[in-house]
Every structure is written in C-alpha cells, then in structure tokens.
Amino acid sequence: MYHAKVVVTLRRSILDPQGKAVEHGIHTLGHEAVENVRIGKMVEMHIDVASRDEAERIAKDAAGKLLANPVMEDFHVTVEKVG
C-alpha cells in the first residue's frame, strides 16, 4: 500500500486572483511582508498495489488526466510506502 500526494499548482504565467484575495486578507491581519500568494490543490490517496513504480504511474495518470488542467496547471507527485 502506498500513499500518494498530488500537488496541483497554477503555472507561474497565469494570474491567480484567488491568491491575490488571500494576500489582501493576510495584509489585513498586519502581515505586510507577505507577497506572491498562490493557491493550489493537494490531493492525497492510498494506492493498493505491489510496487512504488506502479503507484507512481497510477498517481501521475490520474493527475494528468483528471486532477490538473494541462493548459493552466502543473502537478507534482510524491509517493511513499505505508502500512
């Protein structure tokens, strides 16, 4: 059994209005030193297969076909053994 984490982020060249809104909120808390806030998604899953390679292949396939929009987003997959 493996635990996979897929982090999906907007490409650097794409404006992130949600991030801008959060940045404004953080400034309102008094933290003016915060900038370049960007919001991404993190999708975790368990994958019940025998090898790390197979788990990584499945997580990358799911990320590329379902979790990330290839036009606007990048993704990064990490896999670790559990249980």
Next chain:
Amino acid sequence: MYHAKVVVTLRRSILDPQGKAVEHGIHTLGHEAVENVRIGKMVEMHIDVASRDEAERIAKDAAGKLLANPVMEDFHVTVEKVG
C-alpha cells in the same frame, strides 16, 4: 526572503465528498486500486523578513486565522529560504 507553504487538510474524522467524487473519477479511468482520496488546499507565499522564525510565525498566524477552518481542518507549515 522566505518561501512558505501552508497545506490545509480536512480532519480525518470529517467526510470528504469532493474526495469521494474524485475517487469515483479515478476508478472510471481504470485505477481501482485507488482509495481514501482526500482533497486539501496548498497556499504558497513569499515572506520578506530577516529570519526563518519570523517567516514561520507569520505563515502560522495566517494559516490559523485565515486559511484553515479550525473546526474542520488541520494545517501544516513549511518554510525555506529563497533568493
């Protein structure tokens, strides 16, 4: 300058219907081995302060007061030096 990453996840005891929907989608791709899909948020930011401790303090304050819902969510902060 520091780069902080805040990962916000639903507590284990809270049902994640969005995760269930994504899990169903992944199964439809043919990956039946995938289970326990959970969706979280990842918020990245630059923090222009002199010390790592100060950057971590700011990121944790923003996470606890603004980014995470303390009733339903946990958060994890990582900070690394950049630039």
